[in-house]
Amino acid sequence: MKAMVYRGPYKVRVEEKDIPAIEHPNDAIVRVTRAAICGSDLHLYHGMMPDTRVGTTFGHEFIGVVHEVGPSVESLKAGDRVMVPFNVYCGSCWFCSRGLYSNCHNVNPNATAIGGIYGYSHTCGGYDGGQAEFVRVPFADVGPSTIPDWLDDDDALLMTDALATGYFGAQLGEIAEGDTVVVFGAGPVGLFAARSSWLMGAGRVIVVDHLDYRLEKAREFAFAETLDFAEHDDVVVALKKATDHLGADVAIDAVGAEADGSLAQHITAAKLKLQGGSPVALNWAIDSVRKGGNVSVMGAYGPMFSAVKFGDAFNKGLTLRMNQCPVKRQWPRLLEHIRHGYLKPSEIITHRIPLDDIAEAYHLFSAKLDGCIKPVIIPNAA
Ligand SMILES: NC(=O)c1ccc[n+]([C@@H]2O[C@H](COP(=O)([O-])OP(=O)(O)OC[C@H]3O[C@@H](n4cnc5c(N)ncnc54)[C@H](O)[C@@H]3O)[C@@H](O)[C@H]2O)c1
Ligand SMILES: [Zn+2]
Numbered sequence: 001m002k003a004m005v006y007r008g009p010y011k012v013r014v015e016e017k018d019i020p021a022i023e024h025p026n027d028a029i030v031r032v033t034r035a036a037i038c039g040s041d042l043h044l045y046h047g048m049m050p051d052t053r054v055g056t057t058f059g060h061e062f063i064g065v066v067h068e069v070g071p072s073v074e075s076l077k078a079g080d081r082v083m084v085p086f087n088v089y090c091g092s093c094w095f096c097s098r099g100l101y102s103n104c105h106n107v108n109p110n111a112t113a114i115g116g117i118y119g120y121s122h123t124c125g126g127y128d129g130g131q132a133e134f135v136r137v138p139f140a141d142v143g144p145s146t147i148p149d150w151l152d153d154d155d156a157l158l159m160t161d162a163l164a165t166g167y168f169g170a171q172l173g174e175i176a177e178g179d180t181v182v183v184f185g186a187g188p189v190g191l192f193a194a195r196s197s198w199l200m201g202a203g204r205v206i207v208v209d210h211l212d213y214r215l216e217k218a219r220e221f222a223f224a225e226t227l228d229f230a231e232h233d234d235v236v237v238a239l240k241k242a243t244d245h246l247g248a249d250v251a252i253d254a255v256g257a258e259a260d261g262s263l264a265q266h267i268t269a270a271k272l273k274l275q276g277g278s279p280v281a282l283n284w285a286i287d288s289v290r291k292g293g294n295v296s297v298m299g300a301y302g303p304m305f306s307a308v309k310f311g312d313a314f315n316k317g318l319t320l321r322m323n324q325c326p327v328k329r330q331w332p333r334l335l336e337h338i339r340h341g342y343l344k345p346s347e348i349i350t351h352r353i354p355l356d357d358i359a360e361a362y363h364l365f366s367a368k369l370d371g372c373i374k375p376v377i378i379p380n381a382a
């Protein structure tokens with residue numbers, strides 16, 4: 001089969017690999033019909049994620065058709081159209097039984113903090129991902145669900161991460177009716193977090209980024225006010241002015257460890273590797289929220305120390321909540337929202353690119369070229 005393969009930072013290409021085999025009775029092999037590239041894949045692509053091994057296949061956002069199932073699989077059969085959450089999880093450990101699927105204790109011998117993620121380095125379990133013609137799906141009775149007939153492929157694909165994560169970001173913000181919510185980052189996760197904030201009762205939603213075309217999407221798709229941080233000497237002061245000088249009630253970081261906006265942070269993080277990333281957006285979230293406010297962190301951060309304004313968060317009495325999204329937990333509610341027309345997630349898709357051209361897709365998305373917001377990869381076998 002053809003699969004995307006990592007060759008080192010900024011180098012990906014398509015190679016021939018063996019079609020994955022059933023390794024455990026509860027595995028399924030899925031023929032991928034659509035995969036997406038995520039902002040999280042860029043951390044791998046940029047060489048920021050520890051233990052990203054040459055030869056591995058990325059891709060934690062994918063849907064497909066069941067090709068083969070192991071002997072113990074009961075809920076799926078060959079031919080089923082399935083969506084697969086990005087988390088690999090057992091469904092029965094202490095954490096899974098409390099809904100903490102992203103913190104499963106049984107799927108990742110390489111780390112105690114994080115569970116398994118498809119195509120997301122050996123730090124996250126070393127599972128090959130779905131930017132390929134076929135993928136092995138462990139715990140096939142636990143993660144995947146058959147896609148309802150009324151749900152189209154593009155919408156289903158966005159359920160596997162970006163939509164669920166944006167929604168989870170708004171949920172962890174614990175938005176009260178009428179709250180002002182500031183969302184940092186107008187990528188897929190930020191757009192969905194902003195849009196979801198309304199569903200949770202926000203009175204005002206402000207999205208911060210520095211890419212015009214994404215801010216435009218935030219106005220159109222997420223009905224948000226927007227603020228271009230490059231146009232302000234101090235974005236926190238601008239946000240304070242916009243919120244009666246008290247600050248927003250809730251801030252959502254949908255940027256993560258590769259934030260722009262501070263040269264010093266960029267040099268110490270990306271160039272000198274003195275910190276695990278650049279926490280500019282997280283610090284802006286801490287600074288721009290009011291005392292006693294909530295900060296929800298969806299942007300990804302590695303395990304190492306970064307210069308986060310933790311003391312300010314402490315002294316302001318903030319509530320900080322964060323995690324990798326436990327995707328399947330969000331599905332019942334999201335399916336209702338889509339079915340009733342409150343959400344059409346595929347409106348954020350900008351590019352459809354054959355698997356053969358995946359290197360170009362990574363380049364477009366990483367360099368934010370050609371108005372790219374969400375590139376979808378179509379494998380040849382689909
Ligand atoms: N928690 C989870 O489960 C989960 C799931 C998916 C993605 N993520 C993470 O969410 C983050 C966003 O993902 P995405 O797919 O939307 O990525 P993306 O790269 O498309 O979007 C990030 C956006 O942030 C903007 N940005 C950069 N610096 C900024 C700053 N200082 N302030 C405001 N905006 C800034 C960029 O211009 C870009 O538009 C990534 O870190 C990704 O790893 C987390
Ligand atoms: Zn993702």
Ligand SMILES: [Zn+2]
Pocket residue numbers: 089090091092093094095096097103104105106
């Ligand atoms: Zn588990």
